[in-house]
Amino acid sequence: MAIPNVRIPSRQLYIDGEWREPVKKNRIPIISPATEEIIGEIPAATEEDVDIAVEAARRALARDDWGSTTGAQRAKYLRAIAAKILERKSELAKLESLDCGKTLFEAAWDMDDVAASFEYYADLAEALDSKRKTPVDLHLDSFKTYVLREPLGVVGLITPWNYPLLMATWKVAPALAAGCAAILKPSELASITCLELGEICREVGLPPGALNILTGLGPEAGAPLVSHPHVDKIAFTGSGATGVKIMTAAAQLVKPVTLELGGKSPIVVFDDIDNLDLAVEWTLFGCFANAGQVCSATSRLILQESIASEFLERLLLWIKNIKISDPLEEDCKLGPIVSSGQYEKVLKFISKAKDEGATILCGGERPQHMKKGYYVQPTIITDVNTSMEIWKEEVFGPVLCVKTFKTEEEAIELANDTKYGLASAIMSKDVERCERFTKAFQTGIIWFNCSQPTFTQLPWGGRKRSGFGRDLGEWGLENYLNIKQVTQYTSVEPWAFYKSPSKV
Numbered sequence: 001m002a003i004p005n006v007r008i009p010s011r012q013l014y015i016d017g018e019w020r021e022p023v024k025k026n027r028i029p030i031i032s033p034a035t036e037e038i039i040g041e042i043p044a045a046t047e048e049d050v051d052i053a054v055e056a057a058r059r060a061l062a063r064d065d066w067g068s069t070t071g072a073q074r075a076k077y078l079r080a081i082a083a084k085i086l087e088r089k090s091e092l093a094k095l096e097s098l099d100c101g102k103t104l105f106e107a108a109w110d111m112d113d114v115a116a117s118f119e120y121y122a123d124l125a126e127a128l129d130s131k132r133k134t135p136v137d138l139h140l141d142s143f144k145t146y147v148l149r150e151p152l153g154v155v156g157l158i159t160p161w162n163y164p165l166l167m168a169t170w171k172v173a174p175a176l177a178a179g180c181a182a183i184l185k186p187s188e189l190a191s192i193t194c195l196e197l198g199e200i201c202r203e204v205g206l207p208p209g210a211l212n213i214l215t216g217l218g219p220e221a222g223a224p225l226v227s228h229p230h231v232d233k234i235a236f237t238g239s240g241a242t243g244v245k246i247m248t249a250a251a252q253l254v255k256p257v258t259l260e261l262g263g264k265s266p267i268v269v270f271d272d273i274d275n276l277d278l279a280v281e282w283t284l285f286g287c288f289a290n291a292g293q294v295c296s297a298t299s300r301l302i303l304q305e306s307i308a309s310e311f312l313e314r315l316l317l318w319i320k321n322i323k324i325s326d327p328l329e330e331d332c333k334l335g336p337i338v339s340s341g342q343y344e345k346v347l348k349f350i351s352k353a354k355d356e357g358a359t360i361l362c363g364g365e366r367p368q369h370m371k372k373g374y375y376v377q378p379t380i381i382t383d384v385n386t387s388m389e390i391w392k393e394e395v396f397g398p399v400l401c402v403k404t405f406k407t408e409e410e411a412i413e414l415a416n417d418t419k420y421g422l423a424s425a426i427m428s429k430d431v432e433r434c435e436r437f438t439k440a441f442q443t444g445i446i447w448f449n450c451s452q453p454t455f456t457q458l459p460w461g462g463r464k465r466s467g468f469g470r471d472l473g474e475w476g477l478e479n480y481l482n483i484k485q486v487t488q489y490t491s492v493e494p495w496a497f498y499k500s501p502s503k504v
């Protein structure tokens with residue numbers, strides 16, 4: 001197969017600052033979602049490798065070159081990583097596009113975000129130095145107290161395939177900024193760029209063991225990390241089903257977890273919007289960007305009845321302009337689904353919706369011009385009711401389902417009619433109404449007159465079955481800090497709770 005201008009490096013596991021063959025020497029093929037061909041392979045770690053990596057991480061924390069660094073020193077490593085990401089941006093974007101089918105344009109966007117996240121957490125690492133020890137004034141003569149913010153220890157970071165390097169970075173950058181030693185376990189479906197992060201860490205001289213990267217299958221490489229007694233925390237992004245397994249396993253050791261899980265987010269469109277096309281474009285972007293494989297995809301369109309037919313007609317016109325092609329082709333706006341398994345799942349959701357009586361307004365099939373690869377047309381489904389699977393479950397593909405409403409109350413009820421709670425969007429020019437929806441939406445992220453724009457400074461995460469904890473912003477850093485209180489008795493007088501024998 002001709003791979004344009006990029007070679008997929010053959011890597012081993014990144015442990016203790018070195019490339020290391022997995023103990024069991026197993027490897028996993030990389031299958032191109034665009035061509036269905038094998039284009040490379042990644043190492044497959046098992047429990048034995050997890051043990052070696054955890055040891056390396058613990059040693060890093062015990063060594064001065066990592067365990068005693070200041071935030072300012074760690075910031076230098078983070079900035080050096082950011083610079084290398086930008087230096088290799090176009091190659092990394094191509095690798096990621098080949099690996100998970102993301103359009104080249106989106107992959108390049110993600111690499112900018114990756115570099116920006118490392119830069120951002122470099123700033124927070126520096127700022128941490130002055131916040132490391134915070135006195136707390138009790139207004140008492142006999143006690144002096146302070147609070148220490150310390151690295152939490154060895155952290156396990158388990159991440160998905162939809163934004164492979166970006167989702168890893170949302171955890172790696174703050175974990176390193178905090179001074180933790182980390183073990184990253186990326187998804188077996190898209191690990192290439194995460195392994196390249198290993199090479200970048202090696203090149204910038206990140207102290208050995210500060211970051212270890214173990215590729216491999218979830219049950220073989222992820223599960224042993226979760227149940228390892230010397231891993232102090234697990235930060236996970238992925239599906240709800242895996243989230244439950246991770247929380248259950250971590251509970252046996254009372255190990256803290258943060259869970260960033262899936263969603264079925266609503267976009268509510270009111271008839272007072274000034275610009276129909278603006279709302280139409282955000283609706284498309286909110287559901288079809290990254291071929292709909294976005295945790296926060298606004299995949300339920302809740303549309304005011306009075307504009308429903310006009311809005312849907314415009315959507316259909318705009319959809320015709322979405323170029324579906326090999327993701328590396330210029331102007332591609334919709335690439336393939338990541339794997340055959342996910343592709344089959346998406347098609348099954350569509351056929352179940354049909355069986356349950358919904359109407360496929362457009363799409364619903366493989367695009368005829370794509371003979372190979374896991375491509376699905378952008379799909380809009382109408383005549384949906386709230387008991388249908390397509391309304392309730394996360395599809396993780398380019399599938400938008402639509403329901404109409406008459407009143408604001410009805411719109412709120414429909415928006416919150418989900419077990420998930422990651423994101424919500426509202427399109428309306430009425431600012432007060434938007435404020436009312438902000439209060440009413442049961443989600444961690446709210447977009448007004450847009451869907452999906454994400455900024456590193458802001459907290460990212462959900463509630464209900466979308467999980468708990470926050471990535472990004474200062475909240476992302478808190479995930480990796482241990483808060484320790486120190487209370488000092490400063491009086492020279494005895495405490496005098498017991499009777500002193502010297503006074504008897």
Ligand SMILES: NC(=O)c1ccc[n+]([C@@H]2O[C@H](COP(=O)([O-])OP(=O)(O)OC[C@H]3O[C@@H](n4cnc5c(N)ncnc54)[C@H](O)[C@@H]3O)[C@@H](O)[C@H]2O)c1
Pocket residue numbers: 158159160161162163167185186187188216217218219221222223226237238239240241242243245246260261262263294295296394396422461462466
């Ligand atoms: N909320 C968010 O921020 C966010 C962001 C991106 C993706 N997601 C969600 O991720 C899901 C898609 O990602 P996915 O299919 O890669 O998820 P997944 O749960 O299948 O896999 C995620 C990671 O968990 C690992 N894993 C699997 N079984 C494991 C086990 N038993 N123990 C430990 N680790 C295990 C996998 O190898 C992978 O690295 C979607 O549901 C999506 O909504 C959420």
Ligand SMILES: C[N+](C)(C)CCCC=O
Pocket residue numbers: 162163293294295296452453454
């Ligand atoms: C905000 N982004 C860039 C779409 C990333 C969302 C992460 C979840 O899938």
Ligand code: NA
Pocket residue numbers: 030031032033098099100188189190191
């Ligand atoms: Na892949």
